[in-house]
Amino acid sequence: MKSFATRRAWLLGCLAALGCIGASAQTASQTPPAWPSKPVKFVNSWPAGGPSDILARAVGDVLQKQFGQPFIVDNKPGAAGNVGADLVAKSAPDGHTLAWGIDTTHTINPHIYKSLPFKDSDLKPLVVISSSGLLLGVHPSTGIKTAKDWLQAARERSMNFSSGGNGSPGHLWVNMANIGASTRLVHVPYRGNTPAVMAVLSGEVDGGTLATPGMLPHVKAGKITPLAVTSQKRSRLAPEVPTVGELGLKDLESEVVYLVMAPGNTPEALMQTMAKAITEALARPEVQARINDLDMRYEGLTGNAAASRLKKLSDHYGRIIRATGMKVD
Known part of the structure; x- marks a missing residue:
């Protein structure tokens, strides 16, 4: 017959083993599933x-x-x-x-x-x-060459500005300009940045403040006139274009x-x-x-x-x- 000490040691060993099993199960439950396991x-x-x-x-x-x-x-x-x-x-x-x-x-x-x-x-x-910032650009038919020209024109008359849709960054920027720079921009929403750029390119709208990569090819082709970027620093892709902050319009910075x-x-x-x-x-x-x-x-x-x-x-x-x-x- 086993002594009390032997039985006690055996019982403690069983409890320790059960504890290890429980700990392993708990660890396994916390391990994230394999990702990805499907498309x-x-x-x-x-x-x-x-x-x-x-x-x-x-x-x-x-x-x-x-x-x-x-x-x-x-x-x-x-x-x-x-x-x-x-x-x-x-x-x-x-x-x-x-x-x-x-x-x-x-x-x-x-x-x-x-x-x-x-x-x-x-x-x-x-x-x-x-x-990233946005690029403010207008169609050449507006006759606007600089941000100063744009600011004067946009305060004197209504100008249609496209955006990538209601609630898009371009939509917000139109409202920022109207309250922060006293412009009279009219928001025209499109279904995404690309059609909004196309609207500026075709002259369907006067201009837009849109993602730089979509605007830049048309800027380089002389079909859209760049005026400013809304980032705090100048664009790497268009370093010759000033920031709105440099033009004294820091309230119009946007990203x-x-x-x-x-x-x-x-x-x-x-x-x-x-x-x-x-x-x-x-x-x-x-x-x-x-x-x-x-x-x-x-x-x-x-x-x-x-x-x-x-x-x-x-x-x-x-x-x-x-x-x-x-x-x-």
Whole structure:
């Protein structure tokens, strides 16, 4: 018959083994699932050919080669990014449907739409990729050659200015100019940056304040007259064009922030796994070259830093929107 000491040692050993099994099970439950385990859909909230679409495809190509799973860009434009964002907000939080777009769904739209199909918490930023300014340009038929000429003309008469849609950065900028520079710009929304640029190119509108890469080829061809950029620093692609700050219009500085978002209830461990993969892809020389070609400044923010970036922008734009009375029905 076993002694008391022997039985006690045996019992403690069993309890220790059970504890190890429990700890292993708990650790396993906290381990994020393998990602990706199937094709990943990048839902781009703006039309094909725009900056966010180009970024999504560049990163998707890198990740597809790395993981051996398809990374598919699915363009779902509409309602200033709300259509694509809502699709992702209602998707399974498993990392296989992510939103690519710009900050407006969380920094402008909540202030101008009476209601949104999703709550702010239904999406959370995965990576804030980069930011860029806009280029203010007009059709040559306006006879305007400089920003000073434009400012005088826009204060004396109404001028039609295109944007990529209601709630887009160009829409906000029109309102900023009307209140901050006493201009009389009339906002004309289009379905994305590309058709908005085409409207300036054809003379359908007097001008626009739009993403620089879409405007620049027509600027170089002499078909659009560049007046200023809205970034704090001059554009690398058009260094001869002054900033609005240099022209004494610092209140008209504006930027577009490009980001990736995931459904709001995506597990944190999975968020970290995906953020690491995407930021490593963004760091690749070929992707960094694409970012530079798009006249963007790389940021690469994740976690709390990404959320804080959006919160500060939302507070800033909210004050402007309340002052202008900018609304979308």
